[in-house]
Amino acid sequence: MRTRRLVGSGLLFITLVLVGSFLAPAEAETPPERVVAIVPLGEVRQEFLEKVQQELQSRMKVRIRIDPPRELPQEAWYAPRRRWRADRLLDWLDEHPPEGAWKVVAVTEAEISATKGNILDWGIAGLGSIGGPSCVVSAHIYKKHSKTKEALLRRLGDLSVHEFGHTLGFPHCEEKGCVMADAKGKAISSADASSGRYCTKCLGLLPTEERALVK
Ligand SMILES: [Zn+2]
Ligand SMILES: [Zn+2]
Secondary structure (H helix, E strand, C coil): CHHHHHHHHHHHHHHHHHHHHHHHHHHHCCCCCCEEEEEEECCCCHHHHHHHHHHHHHHECCEEEECCCECCCHHHEEHHHCEEEHHHHHHHHHHCCCCCCCEEEEEECCCEEEEECCEEEEEECEEECCCCCEEEEECHHHHHHCCCHHHHHHHHHHHHHHHHHHHCCCCCCCCCCECCCCCCCCHHHHHHHCCCECCHHHHCCCCHHHHCCEC
């Protein structure tokens, strides 16, 4: 009698363990959700942030969140030209990353610059580190040179996809219409010639796991 009861509860135990092992793996094997954090630097219009969010969301199968704004860091201020060094902004973002973010897209309305060839301080629209964690886009040039708000937003959205593409590991690309075209110092005409999409050649550079994240 005693033995039979033991056998009985033993079977029940095995059944529970089996049920448990059928339920458990799906949960345990789900990789952590990838999150792209949009970080406003200084005061940035909500519609700019939402445009960047919407453009990235239309390309990527990851969560795109808008973080609270941060002050631009003094260490990136370039006093001789009264603007901000984009390379230093990226270093600073990498040193102070937003929690849980896979990639960071900083958005600002401030004027930004970087060294270009032998020009020490060249005004730019955006900068992204190739295969790195972060990029920055500025609405400054587009605000100055766009006749309509629609044009401004379209260019800003295109730029965001371009700089984000650098963080995915894409270099500049010569395929016609590819969003990764080199602006060659002409942020406006470059954004206007772009299809806004990564070409198949660019997408082919991605490892399978990340290719699956791009729409
Ligand atoms: Zn670029
Ligand atoms: Zn391309």
